[in-house]
Amino acid sequence: MNEPAAVTGEEPVSATGDTLTVEDLSVHYGGVCAVRSIGFTVAPGQAVGIIGANGAGKTSTLKALMGLVPRSGGRISFGGTDLTRVKARDVVRHGIGYVPEGRHVFPGLTVEKNLLLGAYARSWRGEQTRDGLAEVYALFPVLAEMRGRLAGALSGGQQQMLAVGRALMARPRLMLLDEPSMGLSPKLVEDILGVLQRLRADGLSLLLVEQNAKLTFEATSDCLVMENGEVAMTGTSAELRDDVRVRRIYLGL
Ligand SMILES: Nc1ncnc2c1ncn2[C@@H]1O[C@H](COP(=O)(O)OP(=O)(O)O)[C@@H](O)[C@H]1O
Ligand SMILES: [Mg+2]
Numbered sequence: 001m002n003e004p005a006a007v008t009g010e011e012p013v014s015a016t017g018d019t020l021t022v023e024d025l026s027v028h029y030g031g032v033c034a035v036r037s038i039g040f041t042v043a044p045g046q047a048v049g050i051i052g053a054n055g056a057g058k059t060s061t062l063k064a065l066m067g068l069v070p071r072s073g074g075r076i077s078f079g080g081t082d083l084t085r086v087k088a089r090d091v092v093r094h095g096i097g098y099v100p101e102g103r104h105v106f107p108g109l110t111v112e113k114n115l116l117l118g119a120y121a122r123s124w125r126g127e128q129t130r131d132g133l134a135e136v137y138a139l140f141p142v143l144a145e146m147r148g149r150l151a152g153a154l155s156g157g158q159q160q161m162l163a164v165g166r167a168l169m170a171r172p173r174l175m176l177l178d179e180p181s182m183g184l185s186p187k188l189v190e191d192i193l194g195v196l197q198r199l200r201a202d203g204l205s206l207l208l209v210e211q212n213a214k215l216t217f218e219a220t221s222d223c224l225v226m227e228n229g230e231v232a233m234t235g236t237s238a239e240l241r242d243d244v245r246v247r248r249i250y251l252g253l
Pocket of ligand 1: 053059
């Protein structure tokens with residue numbers, strides 16, 4: 001249970017590419033251990049899922065990657081860069097996008113201003129920003145229609161798309177997504193699956209954290225199961241989907 005588990009279902013696209021490597025990562029809040037010595041890799045273009053119940057340590061894992069919570073141990077590298085030495089506000093410059101749990105769009109700003117904030121995170125202007133907006137609007141036509149509306153007026157599903165679009169504005173090569181399906185209707189969860197598949201088809205690496213195991217198995221090639229801060233199981237998404245224990249606990253079958 002304590003061994004760092006490598007997720008190796010697919011060959012890396014390029015040996016020198018942007019592989020995320022996490023080894024022996026731990027996170028403590030005071031005396032509480034939220035993440036205990038976990039390890040995994042995400043190869044270029046690979047989509048990896050982390051499933052687990054509420055409180056399993058999924059959000060703490062993503063926040064530790066982004067430098068948003070202190071790590072009490074471990075090594076994190078992305079494309080050869082030691083991320084433990086990078087300040088939280090600079091992680092995005094290294095090509096990592098983050099869609100936080102609960103979306104956190106700015107309700108009092110327009111849709112387009114929210115998107116532009118994603119570009120400012122990389123100090124881009126002019127042409128790059130216009131190209132970024134065009135790409136996001138092509139991926140989410142509804143955001144183009146609502147570009148002048150306040151983000152607070154969007155539905156939950158539209159706000160989730162806005163949060164993904166904002167992260168895309170910084171042109172990440174790896175996207176971390178924290179429970180994008182939370183609170184969405186089954187129809188909108190299907191839409192989110194479609195979005196994740198588009199991102200993958202565009203060559204992005206994904207690290208998807210979810211309580212929705214069904215969605216995760218469809219959207220990823222490999223998964224970890226987290227329980228009480230530890231990696232309890234790893235495997236290909238197809239293997240885990242058919243596992244008796246996973247079916248009982250995480251799929252309710
Ligand atoms: N800021 C915090 N302070 C203290 N404990 C926290 C904090 N954030 C999370 N925890 C605890 O850490 C554990 C893991 O939480 P979290 O990473 O949010 O799990 P998940 O995202 O899987 O629901 C839980 O026991 C939670 O109560
Ligand atoms: Mg969480």
